[in-house]
Amino acid sequence: MSGAEYCYQNDGGRCVVKVKGEIDIYTAAEFKKQINAAIEEVTGDLHIDCSELQYMDSTGLGVLIGALKRMKEQGRNIYLENLRPNVRKLFAITGLDKIFILEV
């Protein structure tokens, strides 16, 4: 079964959420809960480390779009870091690489 794991680092005011595993229709609700909790918990930008995110589909994109809208309303931003090629491609084909900041 697919699943996703999360861990948080808070180094020097920089909040990093590390997502591991797969985000699909089954795991998207937990992803939303975790991202929303991180948005509540910190005041600055949110960094999501995707180096161990093996798979994501439109259900994960939906969660991120919702989160980005909330963040932008507060003048904050979301940085997506270390995306694997298959996940990066999802952002490229939907054009969402133009509204999210994708790093390395």
Add this chain to the structure above:
Amino acid sequence: MSLAGSMEKQEKINSCEDRVVLVLPNKPEYVSLARLAASGIAGRMGFDVETVEDIKLAVAEACTNAIKHGCCEENSEYRIEFGVGAKCLTISIADRGCGMDKKDLCQPDLQNPREGGLGLFIINTLMDGVEFETAPNTGFTITMKKYLGV
């Protein structure tokens, strides 16, 4: 068409394609199983790693669509059929719903991105051919094709 003619046509289809059929409950936890089947079949046919990922994603999007919009009753099911040809993989996903909104095939509006409705656009972008069929009493079927070596 006569019964004999219909059987002959079916045999012709079967002779050039292997069929793999998966019937899944409309429960999100089984979508990963559809992805596993898709990647196993596409990998065995000789698609490269990137294309296998594309096929997996397209299948998952169609399954997500079937679960969200296609299965109105609880404990309902949807059906995935893989047609494995020498040069083409055909995947049909059939549910009992009333189908889709054609506007969901359009390029997403980046000025006002929506949290849903990206799935069909993704399928249409990644696959070589996509067809939709809505039949009264039977439901909605999406059929997608991917050609080897294209």
